Amino acid sequence: MKIPLNGWDEFREDMQPFIDQAYRKEITMEQFKENYDRTYQELVRRYAPRLEIIGWLGGERDDFGVYENKKDAIQGITPTNILSELLDEFKGKKVKLSINVIED
Secondary structure (H helix, E strand, O other), X not given: OOOOHHHHHHHHHHHHHHHHHHHOOOXXXXXXXXXXXXXXXXXXXXXXXXXXXXXEEEOOHHHOEEEOOHHHHHHOOOOOXXXXXXXXXXXXXXXXXXXXXXXX
């Protein structure tokens, strides 16, 4: 997973107290490693790929996707985005999907 450069700055800032404690031998290397792993996992979660889709759902099977307007969604005419294509980057990953109706 790619982490943006500013993410590494945050990581360094979060880790600095642990680096200082390890340097002064106030914590063991095992404790340092635990803090490193936990901090890194928090960084990964913060910058994990996310997808937010706003539009009208409609269509059938191969054309099931997001449409620009309600009429096209009901008729299933040319989706703006096909749902399977939008979700391709998440294949093989455990995800949480939720759908909120924002307009009827």
